[in-house]
Amino acid sequence: MQPLKIAVLGSGKGSNFRAILNAAMAGQLKIQPVLAISDHPEAGLLSLAENLGVATQVVSEPKFRTRLSEEVETGLVEDIRASGAELIVLAGWMRLVKSPMLEAFPRRIINIHPSLLPAFPGLEAWKQALAAGVEKTGCTVHFVDGGMDTGEIISQCEVSILPGDTAETLHARIQDAEHRLFPEVISRFARREIL
Ligand code: GAR
Numbered sequence: 001m002q003p004l005k006i007a008v009l010g011s012g013k014g015s016n017f018r019a020i021l022n023a024a025m026a027g028q029l030k031i032q033p034v035l036a037i038s039d040h041p042e043a044g045l046l047s048l049a050e051n052l053g054v055a056t057q058v059v060s061e062p063k064f065r066t067r068l069s070e071e072v073e074t075g076l077v078e079d080i081r082a083s084g085a086e087l088i089v090l091a092g093w094m095r096l097v098k099s100p101m102l103e104a105f106p107r108r109i110i111n112i113h114p115s116l117l118p119a120f121p122g123l124e125a126w127k128q129a130l131a132a133g134v135e136k137t138g139c140t141v142h143f144v145d146g147g148m149d150t151g152e153i154i155s156q157c158e159v160s161i162l163p164g165d166t167a168e169t170l171h172a173r174i175q176d177a178e179h180r181l182f183p184e185v186i187s188r189f190a191r192r193e194i195l
Helices: 015-025 044-052 070-083 099-104 125-132 167-190
Strands: 004-009 031-038 056-058 087-090 109-113 136-143 153-160
Touching: 004 015, 004 070, 004 167, 015 031, 015 044, 015 167, 031 044, 031 070, 044 056, 070 099, 087 167, 109 167, 125 136, 125 167, 136 167, 153 167
Parallel strands: 004 031, 004 087, 031 056, 087 109
Antiparallel strands: 109 136, 136 153
8 A cells, every 4th residue: 555645734843744654654654744734834743754855846925813814825726726735734734624625535634632622622722721720621533614723523532630730741641642542543544544
C-alpha cells in the first residue's frame, strides 16, 4: 500500500505534527507529508516540514482572524490539490473551514480538539473543563464541517482531571493523549480503513 499523502495545517507550536512524524518514523503509520500550511510564519510545523524537505506555505489573511476569505481559501484548495494530498490534517489550525475547502474535500479534512466534544468547543478547552468542574475531559478527532469543532466524531481519548490540576498540568496531559490519538486515527486512514 502506498503511503497516504497528507497536507497539515497548523497555527501553533506543532507538537501534534511532530507526534505524527515520530509515529511514522517508528513504523506505526505510513504517511507522506506533502504540504505544511500555516497562518503564522513562526509556527512549529513549518520548521519541522522544512527540515524534512516538505513543501511549506504561509497563508496571509489580512481581512479575517477566525476564518479565511473566500479568495484565500480557494487558492489554498488549488495548492492542496496540486500537492496530491489525500487527507487534510488540522493540527492546531485555529480558523473555521468554509465551503471552498469543505466542498473540495468532503470527508477528507480531520481536526484534533482538546476536549471530549461536543463539550467545550472553541478556545482553550482545557480551561473551560477546569472552570466547569467536570471530573474528566480529553481529546477528540473529528471530521471537519462548517461549525466550530463540530463534525462527525471519529475517535476520543479520556483524560481524568486530578486534584490540584492547573491549566498547565491538565493541558500537558491532554496533549500527551493527543499525541497518541492523532497518529492512531491517521493510521486508520493510511490503512484505507476510513478513506
Ligand atoms: C492542540 O492542543 C489542538 O487540540 C488545539 O490546538 C493545539 C495545537 O497544538 N486545537 C484546537 O483547539 C482546535 N479547536 P500543537 O501546535 O502543539 O499541535
